[in-house]
Amino acid sequence: MFTGIITGVGRIAALHDLGSSLLHGKRLTITAPPGYLDDTGLGDSIAINGACMTVTSLDLPHHTFTIDISAESLDKTAGLAQPGPVNLEKALRAHDRLGGHIVSGHVDGVGTVTHFAQVGESWELRVLAPRALGKYLAYKGSITINGVSLTVNRIADTDAGTEASINLIPHTVQNTALGSLAAGSRVNLEIDLIARYVERMLSDGAHPLKETP
Numbered sequence: 001m002f003t004g005i006i007t008g009v010g011r012i013a014a015l016h017d018l019g020s021s022l023l024h025g026k027r028l029t030i031t032a033p034p035g036y037l038d039d040t041g042l043g044d045s046i047a048i049n050g051a052c053m054t055v056t057s058l059d060l061p062h063h064t065f066t067i068d069i070s071a072e073s074l075d076k077t078a079g080l081a082q083p084g085p086v087n088l089e090k091a092l093r094a095h096d097r098l099g100g101h102i103v104s105g106h107v108d109g110v111g112t113v114t115h116f117a118q119v120g121e122s123w124e125l126r127v128l129a130p131r132a133l134g135k136y137l138a139y140k141g142s143i144t145i146n147g148v149s150l151t152v153n154r155i156a157d158t159d160a161g162t163e164a165s166i167n168l169i170p171h172t173v174q175n176t177a178l179g180s181l182a183a184g185s186r187v188n189l190e191i192d193l194i195a196r197y198v199e200r201m202l203s204d205g206a207h208p209l210k211e212t213p
Contacts, residue, residue: 004149052105100149
């Protein structure tokens with residue numbers, strides 16, 4: 001589990017194919033900030049742009065680690081198939097502060113940035129989410145964009161999907177990889193976990209619990 005509070009900005013430095021067909025995934029070498037990996041071990045979970053991944057090797061002197069990502073995960077995420085900056089968050093410890101919201105690290109869909117511009121001292125980010133995710137987005141509700149816990153300021157349903165408007169303070173722009181976004185950028189989205197369970201309980205497919213004979 002994660003909180004959506006980014007603890008470091010890394011960079012995908014290299015990609016290597018794990019096989020020769022489209023069914024094979026890739027091995028990513030990621031450079032982390034100096035000292036970031038000092039308390040990290042093999043098998044630990046790190047969210048990369050909001051996608052939970054497993055550390056498969058460590059090179060502490062060079063501040064790098066590797067992950068293996070499947071073809072399925074590459075197909076269902078954005079920003080993990082080419083070199084570039086990525087948001088990093090280590091898995092939540094039981095005694096850590098929950099500064100953002102409960103984040104699972106499972107990407108629910110890929111959205112598209114429709115607008116990103118400075119407004120006063122802050123920045124307005126608008127993202128068009130797939131129509132299937134629109135019902136989970138609410139005014140002042142939580143959403144995770146590329147691993148960052150954010151608050152929705154405005155929503156607008158359109159034929160193409162649901163556009164969510166978010167305000168980014170300068171600290172967020174300066175200390176995450178969101179500052180590199182532009183109109184047309186594809187981003188990983190994770191809906192609020194509580195909204196997911198509420199939708200399930202209220203849906204026609206929900207069934208009351210039955211006692212086991």
